[in-house]
Amino acid sequence: MSLLKAEDITVRDGPATLLEPLSLRLEPGEPLVILGETGSGKSLMAQAIMGTLPPGLEAKGQVGVGKHMLNAAAPQRFRGLWGREIGVLPQEPWLSLDPLMQARSQIAEAHRLVRGLDRPNATTRAEADLAALGLAGAANKYPHELSGGMAQRVAIAAARAGGARIVIADEPTKGLDAARRDDVARLLLSEMGQIGGLLIITHDLALARMVGGRMIVLRSGKIVEQGTTNQIFAAPQHPYTKELLAADPENWTPRQRAGSGQTVVSTSGLAVERAGQHLFSKITLDIHAGEVLGVTGPSGCGKSSLGDALLGLLKPAAGTITRGSEKHAFAFQKLYQDPVAAFPRKRTLGRTIYDTLTLSGGRPNEVDALLARLGLDPRLLARRPDAVSGGELQRVSLLRVLLRNPSFIVADEPTSRLDPITQAQVISLLTEIAAQDDVAVMLVSHDAALIRNTSDEVLDLGPHGVPDTFENATDVRVGT
Amino acid sequence: MVAVLIGTATFVMMRSLPGDAAWRIAAGRYGYDNVDAAAADAVRAELGLDGPALPALLQWLGDLARFDFGNSLVTGQPIVDEIAHQLGASASLALVAVLLSLLIGPPLGILAGLRPGGLLDRVLLVVSTGIKAIPQFLLALVLIVVLAVQLRWLPAAGHGEARHFILPSLTLALGLAAVNARIARDAMARIADMPFWRFAKWKGLSERQTLMRHGLRNVSVPLITYLGLQFVTLVEGVIIMESIFGWPGIGHALVHAIFSRDVPMVQGTALVLGLGFVMVNALIDVAVRRLDPRVAA
Structure with a gap:
């Protein structure tokens, strides 16, 4: 018997249909992945099933959970299911735990108040839950003392403590590196077990592939394709699915090595510390014009700090950095991870761009040429940063960087917040620019496949790249 | 350090006040009707008011190091006794006011914060801004006129x-609650918008359980922090209230001591208030640390 049945769910915003009739079933022991990009309606789907749609949006259809049959149009009735039938793994587990409450209590309160156990039993159960997730020592810890992965495990225990057999996870791997992403997939699968239900909403192809089960591909509120996950990955039928899978960095064609030009920046025995924390040492590298240096490694290994050191934003702890053939003072530029935060919030993009143009003394037609080259609609410049998509905004950031006529660009996780197809576009623009404009690019990403397939030289910073002391470090040489 | 700064500052301020200090002290002792130049000269001679300022200051600081606040220039009683007596009256008034403000402000603020933009939120904004904009002495006079004079419910x-x-x-309390309520409202609105608030409901907790378990504690942190800052407002208010309502507290005494140039008395009271400010803030730091483990980290 299905754990959850949703029939003909639609979501409308006044006259606009955001999600066309969609039906799904969740079977025990078989995960269901809803795959789609931003705006595909995948999160709306989850919200309609849980009764958490934002005000103003209307849902229709039937949701059956266990013996309850609920009308999606009356979301207040869903409240009784939360914690008891359906557990939700929140997108940001770290922010989803009460900062002033110990891990144990956050789980125990659901055992006590939702499942109805008495206080001592609830506490014992909470401790057992933590121990089962390998967190026996974390019971007394507050969220700020937990790592992101630990917080995620506490959150999943808390979400299910009320007795929920179904887990809905909305983008559970957002912003995680590959190792952490695999941990999350394993955790979700083991939590589901043989009898539980698991619904995953994601744009992360690697996660979908790991989780397996069945998959629904959504695009603009419509089902594009559905079937078993393995089958869709092996032989996608719909052109959109094909495009989506091709955008997976695993499937990119490796970059053809360009002839390297002059050395733009080089280091010798470079070591960097941040806030007293030793990150890496003995790095010797040469970056040449027209070359893409890929830097990868898990979170916290010092990828961004290396970029900052090369840009002169961070003083190295040891070693030297030589910047050769700088064309001008602004030849070293940085492309930021979060483009929204890299633009003044209340000004139109056009104003910011033309201010940059004035600074570099360029001509207005430079902007037009770059807009065309980056595939941007000139009308975007009339908008504010929050009114354009992430992919467009990152391309506007790139435009701003190019206006300064750079010789070296550090791109720090430039696509970690973008959907796969958009990511593929932005990265290929960036590597094209490196080749055509003879710019050296340092591309930082936690995605090892992306780095492997786009870079001329690869620097893997960890975990083996993080020795305890400077003296023990082995020399890392790249491109010399 | 605080003691030295406050003592010096009050000393300098009292010295630089216009008017003849001896005359004022004499008036304080004997009443304005009985003062003449001879009495003022006698006081001047007795207290050495013509002497240079620096030795007088140093002597006071030296006495202070031995915990000797000296005697009042007016009554001749030891300052310590006078202050101990008045401080109790002031502290009880301040405490009742704070407790009363906590009963009025935060509950209203939390209710408003749960529905930002709702009717209660908008009414509360207008009322609290209004109360905050009225000077406290005016508010006191209005309350006296309405509750004591017109309705005769309470003594003036x-x-x-x-x-x-x-x-x-x-x-x-009304003055304090007007601000408390805003702090609680903003904190509640911010918390109700946080992922952990949503997640608490997803765990299956009811609105009430969510508020009790995840709302109150989180709201109390900024509220208590702000209480420390409000202490200044409170002391200011206590001084005014004591003068208006004839409350025999430290503020009342301070005002009178200033009028009659009773320098040791002014120094003593200002010192107690200053040290009180330091102590209250230290206590609040401790309380916030206990409530919020992130601060301790």
């Missing part, structure tokens, strides 16, 4: 019975 002034507490503490 006095000290000693519980009902004497009501008007001065209510006036103080």
